[in-house]
Amino acid sequence: xxxxxxxxxxxxxxxxxxxFIPVQRLTAQEQxxxxxxxxxTDGGKPLMLCLKLRQSNRQFSSEKLSLQxxxxxxxxxxxxxxxxxxxRTAPSAVNWQNxxxxxxxxxxxxxxxxxxxxxxxxxxxxIRALCGTQDFVKSAPLNLIYxxxxxxxxxxxxxxxxxxxxxxTGFISQNVYLFCASEGLNTVVRASINKEELAKAMKxxxxxxxxxxxxxxxxxx
Numbered sequence: 143x144x145x146x147x148x149x150x151x152x153x154x155x156x157x158x159x160x161x162f163i164p165v166q167r168l169t170a171q172e173q174x175x176x177x178x179x180x181x182x183t184d185g186g187k188p189l190m191l192c193l194k195l196r197q198s199n200r201q202f203s204s205e206k207l208s209l210q211x212x213x214x215x216x217x218x219x220x221x222x223x224x225x226x227x228x229x230r231t232a233p234s235a236v237n238w239q240n241x242x243x244x245x246x247x248x249x250x251x252x253x254x255x256x257x258x259x260x261x262x263x264x265x266x267x268x269i270r271a272l273c274g275t276q277d278f279v280k281s282a283p284l285n286l287i288y289x290x291x292x293x294x295x296x297x298x299x300x301x302x303x304x305x306x307x308x309x310x311t312g313f314i315s316q317n318v319y320l321f322c323a324s325e326g327l328n329t330v331v332r333a334s335i336n337k338e339e340l341a342k343a344m345k346x347x348x349x350x351x352x353x354x355x356x357x358x359x360x361x362x363x
Contacts, residue, residue, distance in 0.1 A: 174263045175258075175260050175261070175262055175263065176209070176252070176260060176261040176263075177258065177259070177260045178209055178212065178213035178216070178259050178260060178261065179209055179210045179213050180213070180259065181213045181214050181216075181217035181218075181221060181259065182210070182213075182214050183217070183223075186321075186324040186325070187323070187324040189320075191323075192320045192323040192324045193320070193323075195323040195324075196319050196320060196322075196323045197323075198329070198330040198331070199328035199329065199330060199361070200276065200278055200328075200330050200357075201278070201328060201361065201362050202278055202281070202282035202283070202328055202357065202359035202360065202361070202362065203283075203359055203360040203361060203362045203363055204281050204282070204283060204359075205283060205359070205360050206247070206248075206283045207283055207284055207327075207358070207359070207360075211325065212245075212284070213259065214321070214325075215318065215321055215322075215325075215327075215358065216243065216245070216254050216256075216259075217231065217256075217259070218231060218317050218318070218320070218321040219231070219232070219243065219286070219314050219315075219317045219318045219321070220232050220241065220243050220254065220256060220314045220317070221256050221259070222256050222257065228257070230256065231317055232310065232313040232314045232317055233310075233313055234306075234310045234313075235306050235309070235310070238294050238295055238306070238310075239294070240290055240291045240292070240293075240294035240295055240306070240307060240310065241288055241289065241290055241291070241307065241310045241311055241314060241353075242254075242288075242289040242290075242291055242350070243286060243287075243288065243289075243314065244264070244286070244287040244288075244289060244344065245261060245284065245285075245286060245287075246268075246269055246270050246273050246284070246285040246286075246287060247268075247270070247283060247284055247285075248268050248270070248283070249268070250263060250264070250265050250266045250267060250268065250269075251263075251264040251265040251267070251269055251344060252264060264344065264345075265343070265344070265345075267343075269340070269343050269344070270282070270285050272336065272339055272340045272343050273285035273287060273335065273340065273355045273357070274332050274334055274335050274355055274357070275334040275335070275336070276332070276334065278357065279332075279355075279357055282357045282358070282359040283358070283359045283360075284357065284358040284359060285355055285356070285357050285358075286318065286355065286356040286357075286358065287340070287344070287352060287355050288311040288314060288315070288352070288353045288354045288355070288356070289344075289346065289350050289351065289352055289353065290303070290304070290306075290307025290308075290310070290311065290350070290351045290353050291347075291349055291350050292307070292349045292350075292351060293347075293349040293350075295307075304351070307351065307353050308353055311353040311354050315331045315354065315356055318331075318356055318358065319331075322358060326360075326361070327358055327359065327360060327361075328358070328359055328360065328361050329356060329357060329358045329359075330356065330357055331354055331355070331356040332354065332355050332356065332357065333354055333355075335352060335354075335355050337351075337352045340352055
């Protein structure tokens with residue numbers, strides 16, 4: 143009888159061990175990474191019409207952009223369009239790719255990861271009000287923050303690094319303008335930012351420098 147009970151006990155333990163195999167747990171950050179839908183890279187208005195419609199607009203609805211629209215926007219801005227080489231929709235000198243594209247929404251601050259087509263959480267706080275001096279930045283659904291990482295430019299003076307970072311940002315910003323013209327979104331690029339305050343809130347490294355910010359959203363209804 144004892145042998146039978148011992149056999150049953152061993153069997154139960156073996157089955158339990160099989161059923162409850164430990165699963166590797168993701169870190170808190172990995173659990174909250176937002177994987178965006180695959181960007182839709184066809185369709186949209188013809189290029190010449192987008193150029194005709196391209197303009198700055200400072201009026202925005204508070205309506206959130208869908209994840210699909212956000213994915214399309216970020217890919218158009220600075221996504222990888224040649225997977226074999228990792229090159230992007232915007233050019234950069236020597237392919238340094240030294241611009242980090244941050245996304246500020248009501249849900250917090252995120253870093254766009256082009257390789258994963260994902261949003262990496264940076265802050266849980268809503269810092270949109272720090273993204274510019276104009277009132278509309280506080281309620282517009284999306285503020286893009288262009289940050290130049292001088293550490294990725296291995297040569298040249300500080301002035302050279304600023305020049306390259308500004309040029310790279312200009313290319314990305316224009317991509318955003320053209321996407322917005324195609325999709326009927328409003329946008330405006332801005333330099334009126336308290337960069338020191340915003341950089342502190344974003345916890346940027348000394349080598350990271352805010353270049354510009356750009357607000358995106360639907361026209362007011």
